[in-house]
Amino acid sequence: MNVSRSRFWSWVAGGALVAGITLALNVAVSDVRMEADLTQDQRFTLPPAVGRICSNLSDTCRITVYLSDPMPSYLRHLSRSVSTRLKEMNRFADGKIEWEFVDPGQDQELLKKLADLKLQPLSLQDVRGGEAVAGVYWMTMVFRHGKEIATLPLTDLGQDILKEERTLASLPGFIAARILRVTQPDISVGIVSDKKLPPQNPMNPQQQQEAMDGLKGLRDRLATHCRVKDVTLKNGVPVPDDVKALVLFRPENLADVDLYQVDQYLMRGGRVIVLHDSRSMLDFDREQAIGMGLQQGNFAPRAVTSGIDAWLTHYGMKPDVGVLLDKACFQSQRLGRQQVTGPGGVPMFVMTPVTSDMPALMNVIESDKDGKPTGQVDATELCLTGIAQLGFLAPSPFTVESASFSATHKGGNLTTLVSSSPNAWVSDAKDTLPFGVTPPSEGLARRPIVMRASGRLRSFFAEKEVPIAGEVVPDAPKPPRGLEESQPGNDPQLWVVADADFAFDVWPQVLGQRLGAIGGARALVNTSVMLLNMVDASILGPEMVEIRRPRLADRSVDEARVKADRESILFNNIALMPLALVAFGIVVFIWRKAQTFVPSHRAAAVSTAPAVPEGESGGAST
Amino acid sequence: MTCAVFTIFWKEFRGFVTSPLAYIFLILFLLWLGVNYFFGNIAAGGSFTGIQVKEASLESLFQALPSAFVIIVPALAMRLWPDEIKLGTLELLMTYPVRSWEVVLGKFLAGLALIGVALALTLVTPLTVDSYARTANGLDWGPVWGSYAASLLLGGAFLAVGLFAGALCREQVTAFIVALFTCGMLVLLGTSAFLIQSADWFADIARQVSFTVRFESMARGVLDVRDLVYFASFTALFLFLNVVTLEARKAS
Numbered sequence: 001m002n003v004s005r006s007r008f009w010s011w012v013a014g015g016a017l018v019a020g021i022t023l024a025l026n027v028a029v030s031d032v033r034m035e036a037d038l039t040q041d042q043r044f045t046l047p048p049a050v051g052r053i054c055s056n057l058s059d060t061c062r063i064t065v066y067l068s069d070p071m072p073s074y075l076r077h078l079s080r081s082v083s084t085r086l087k088e089m090n091r092f093a094d095g096k097i098e099w100e101f102v103d104p105g106q107d108q109e110l111l112k113k114l115a116d117l118k119l120q121p122l123s124l125q126d127v128r129g130g131e132a133v134a135g136v137y138w139m140t141m142v143f144r145h146g147k148e149i150a151t152l153p154l155t156d157l158g159q160d161i162l163k164e165e166r167t168l169a170s171l172p173g174f175i176a177a178r179i180l181r182v183t184q185p186d187i188s189v190g191i192v193s194d195k196k197l198p199p200q201n202p203m204n205p206q207q208q209q210e211a212m213d214g215l216k217g218l219r220d221r222l223a224t225h226c227r228v229k230d231v232t233l234k235n236g237v238p239v240p241d242d243v244k245a246l247v248l249f250r251p252e253n254l255a256d257v258d259l260y261q262v263d264q265y266l267m268r269g270g271r272v273i274v275l276h277d278s279r280s281m282l283d284f285d286r287e288q289a290i291g292m293g294l295q296q297g298n299f300a301p302r303a304v305t306s307g308i309d310a311w312l313t314h315y316g317m318k319p320d321v322g323v324l325l326d327k328a329c330f331q332s333q334r335l336g337r338q339q340v341t342g343p344g345g346v347p348m349f350v351m352t353p354v355t356s357d358m359p360a361l362m363n364v365i366e367s368d369k370d371g372k373p374t375g376q377v378d379a380t381e382l383c384l385t386g387i388a389q390l391g392f393l394a395p396s397p398f399t400v401e402s403a404s405f406s407a408t409h410k411g412g413n414l415t416t417l418v419s420s421s422p423n424a425w426v427s428d429a430k431d432t433l434p435f436g437v438t439p440p441s442e443g444l445a446r447r448p449i450v451m452r453a454s455g456r457l458r459s460f461f462a463e464k465e466v467p468i469a470g471e472v473v474p475d476a477p478k479p480p481r482g483l484e485e486s487q488p489g490n491d492p493q494l495w496v497v498a499d500a501d502f503a504f505d506v507w508p509q510v511l512g513q514r515l516g517a518i519g520g521a522r523a524l525v526n527t528s529v530m531l532l533n534m535v536d537a538s539i540l541g542p543e544m545v546e547i548r549r550p551r552l553a554d555r556s557v558d559e560a561r562v563k564a565d566r567e568s569i570l571f572n573n574i575a576l577m578p579l580a581l582v583a584f585g586i587v588v589f590i591w592r593k594a595q596t597f598v599p600s601h602r603a604a605a606v607s608t609a610p611a612v613p614e615g616e617s618g619g620a621s622t
Numbered sequence: 623m624t625c626a627v628f629t630i631f632w633k634e635f636r637g638f639v640t641s642p643l644a645y646i647f648l649i650l651f652l653l654w655l656g657v658n659y660f661f662g663n664i665a666a667g668g669s670f671t672g673i674q675v676k677e678a679s680l681e682s683l684f685q686a687l688p689s690a691f692v693i694i695v696p697a698l699a700m701r702l703w704p705d706e707i708k709l710g711t712l713e714l715l716m717t718y719p720v721r722s723w724e725v726v727l728g729k730f731l732a733g734l735a736l737i738g739v740a741l742a743l744t745l746v747t748p749l750t751v752d753s754y755a756r757t758a759n760g761l762d763w764g765p766v767w768g769s770y771a772a773s774l775l776l777g778g779a780f781l782a783v784g785l786f787a788g789a790l791c792r793e794q795v796t797a798f799i800v801a802l803f804t805c806g807m808l809v810l811l812g813t814s815a816f817l818i819q820s821a822d823w824f825a826d827i828a829r830q831v832s833f834t835v836r837f838e839s840m841a842r843g844v845l846d847v848r849d850l851v852y853f854a855s856f857t858a859l860f861l862f863l864n865v866v867t868l869e870a871r872k873a874s
Binding site for chain 2: 008011012014015018019021024025029030032033034035036037038039040041044047070073074076127165210365368369388389533555556557558559562565569570572574576577578580582585588589592
């Protein structure tokens with residue numbers, strides 16, 4: 001008995017020791033960051049591109065993290081997440097990232113400085129002691145490099161801010177973008193667009209309206225990592241030299257004198273990205289007309305004369321005046337009128353949801369369901385890799401002028417980056433473009449949608465008179481000729497997209513609800529990402545494109561197929577395995593019965609034998 | 623694995639396979655996960671009007687798993703010791719030349735194998751979701767495997783708690799309630815609803831101790847050494863405590 005007791009106490013001591021070791025082990029590894037990211041796109045691992053941006057830092061980048069203390073309970077992880085990621089990034093930066101956490105509290109001087117940076121605290125609700133408490137909280141990062149300052153309101157992370165692991169996944173990209181912004185202050189992107197007054201607010205007709213172009217979203221996304229400048233092309237004012245890329249948003253009636261400046265900018269090795277439309281589907285100043293058209297099952301296109309068609313043709317891309325429609329498209333749901341027979345045989349009309357193809361909203365995919373390339377997307381292009389699906393709203397396609405391009409631009413390259421499916425056709429719809437247009441039996445072909453001319457290019461104005469601003473004065477001295485050709489080693493890039501609607505702020509309000517359920521909205525967002533990638537790939541290199549890439553994979557479910565196979569899916573996933581278990585259990589039961597069956601002539605003999613503990617829970621078999 | 627461990631494992635596993643109770647719990651487990659996933663979260667008022675799956679992701683399937691395990695695993699574990707104590711076979715078992723840790727390990731592995739079978743039966747769902755993906759990207763299998771690994775480790779930890787509770791209590795129901803309460807608390811501690819209500823210092827501890835936070839971390843597809851060490855050490859601790867309890871019984 002004593003031996004037994006001493007063994008028991010030795011086990012108890014052992015138990016205490018194991019508990020201590022367990023605790024110590026967990027405390028010891030709590031700071032160890034060793035993990036295997038099993039996700040396909042490595043989305044929880046610090047992207048190598050972020051590491052490269054950090055390792056390129058030449059001077060110290062100072063980051064002040066303004067976080068209130070305490071934060072609301074659901075955001076308590078923020079300080080930990082930010083400091084975890086900054087520590088990791090600092091390893092790449094070789095200690096050139098310095099950061100501090102500051103709670104602005106009631107420091108009036110600091111609050112004034114933050115207000116000067118246009119930073120505001122957020123009013124949030126928290127639950128304390130079971131009661132909702134409203135409070136004002138700071139959660140902003142300010143980046144300083146020399147004289148440059150950039151800000152990162154942590155609310156930019158969106159929903160990701162609420163979960164620690166998601167914050168950890170998205171934060172490095174945001175931080176890296178701001179580091180680029182402050183370390184490369186001379187990189188600017190110019191936007192050329194027409195600013196118009198929005199329609200009067202009927203509730204407040206006296207309200208002063210500000211002219212706008214509907215590109216706030218694009219500007220905000222570019223401003224995270226580079227400067228954005230509004231460039232006005234008027235009376236032949238040259239494109240500023242610090243503009244590294246120039247976005248021409250849906251040019252309309254661009255005068256030759258202004259086009260000449262764009263052309264000269266191109267010849268100086270500039271990057272020009274043209275969003276060209278011969279038919280505009282969306283305009284923020286005619287939202288009402290577009291909405292009414294959509295209600296009636298029509299798009300209401302507006303003819304656009306860009307003034308640059310001949311210029312584009314010179315660079316091998318001849319725009320078409322019609323719109324491109326494609327059998328490979330998204331669908332739309334709308335209420336359709338259906339005739340039914342009412343009481344007493346009276347014909348009645350009821351509104352029922354009708355789903356129909358919308359050939360005007362093209363669905364461009366990189367590979368089909370079997371993983372085979374569709375030939376629609378040049379997947380080797382940096383700005384397109386990782387984008388599985390793109391959407392275009394009635395683009396105006398090009399005809400590729402390869403022969404004339406090669407003859408004119410010795411050493412130039414003309415590349416098609418995105419095309420329609422082989423089942424696309426051009427419609428010359430002018431005023432209305434109905435949904436669900438029936439494809440013609442002939443004239444279906446693959447048409448280019450996104451193209452690029454690069455390498456050594458010859459100016460459109462090389463053999464032409466230099467355009468002059470204002471009235472032509474006879475005998476006036478001719479203006480000096482500009483560059484007739486791009487210079488070696490300073491190769492320009494001209495990117496042209498046959499659609500501009502996707503970049504427009506207005507489409508989510510107008511089309512979002514209609515497209516949300518069918519995946520078209522996501523595709524249009526992806527096209528905006530392609531535009532950002534074009535800008536970044538042409539002026540910054542691959543880093544920002546690589547950082548964006550993991551978030552692009554389309555993993556949506558084919559809802560039409562799910563709907564069609566609904567019963568079989570539910571049976572296979574809910575009922576099949578339980579039924580299989582029941583069947584297996586019955587087989588086991590029958591087998592057990594057969595095993596334990598004892599013939600009657602042996603039963604008498606067995607009954608005299610001593611009882612043996614048996615059963616499913618006994619330890620006899622051991 | 624020693625011969626004794628395997629013998630006990632096989633006997634217990636056979637016991638599960640021939641027990642109607644195990645079938646009932648497995649069926650309930652599969653129905654709970656399947657209905658929860660395809661019809662939305664029932665507890666949150668999800669409807670039965672149609673399939674709710676829009677993304678090729680199993681996040682919501684595995685979100686429902688800890689709550690299912692809180693009930694299923696203690697229920698499976700509750701019979702492992704109290705039956706032996708009640709029928710008096712524990713004393714008989716102690717007379718055999720097997721060591722306490724071999725018995726505990728054998729029973730644990732049998733329970734774990736059953737949990738493995740239960741999880742394997744849910745594989746039909748990821749295969750279905752993958753086959754209905756719109757693009758060739760399909761389902762990201764990384765988080766799926768991470769979730770399965772997390773589920774097995776979570777099941778193992780719950781089982782260790784269940785076994786320990788069973789060794790302490792003579793009655794199955796008492797063992798079940800003790801295990802249910804312990805596992806339930808360890809899950810509840812990490813839920814955002816609980817963390818929001820807690821004081822900062824307590825929330826920090828709760829986050830470290832809770833299964834939910836560790837489970838969610840692994841289920842996103844990241845195998846973190848801290849989570850693995852936590853689950854492994856927690857399970858080992860409770861198995862060891864189980865051995866201590868057995869030794870105490872022997873000593874008395």
